[in-house]
Amino acid sequence: MKAFLFDLNGTMIDDMDYHNRAWHSILTEDLGKKISMEDTKLQMYGKNSELLERVFGKGHFSDEQMDELSKEKERRYQLAFRPHLKLIAGLDTFLQTAEQHGIKMAIGSAAIPFNIDFILDNLNIRHYFPVTVSADDVTYSKPDPETFVKAAELSGVKPGDCIVFEDNPKGVEAALKAGMKAIVITTMHEERDFEGLPNILKFIEDYNDPYLQQLFS
Known part of the structure; x- marks a missing residue:
């Protein structure tokens, strides 16, 4: 990817x-x-x-x-x-590894810039994300694919070459409509909430899941 x-x-x-x-x-x-x-x-x-x-x-x-x-x-x-502000377990190492492998990264969120800035700046991770797409940057929000399509476009990457990380069924549906695979973090929803979404590669509890290492091989 x-x-x-x-x-x-x-x-x-x-x-x-x-x-x-x-x-x-x-x-x-x-x-x-x-x-x-x-x-x-x-x-x-x-x-x-x-x-x-x-x-x-x-x-x-x-x-x-x-x-x-x-x-x-x-x-x-x-x-x-x-x-309580902190990254989900394992994400700091995952971001570092992705950067070392030359994988582009972007934010595609329905949050307003006020909230995106709050997280990226307080956790000092803005440098990983040259592209951020917020609620203010799209006409149609998730489950419409516009957020992820725009993030891919601004990153210079084809939709089929992207993996989306999501926690919400509407977000996974947006990824599906964009032609993208998804990995689901089960922080807010259980696996049964994602029934009927065939683009899910894996459900994970956090970024320490061994499956994620396959993405770099």
């Missing part, structure tokens, strides 16, 4: 529970929506504005209101998660 494309939240850092709690707080305490933590989790894909539209319907909020709610949600998430 010539490129590894990484989703960010839940794939490089194990933080999705913190996103879930931040969203649940916004939806229930600030906006008065009766929704469970589990149902909130199921809505956590794509752009923040899309989540709000799925829960409340299109037109319920103005673009300005959704932007402010999105920023407030990210502030709460970052405040809660900052003391």
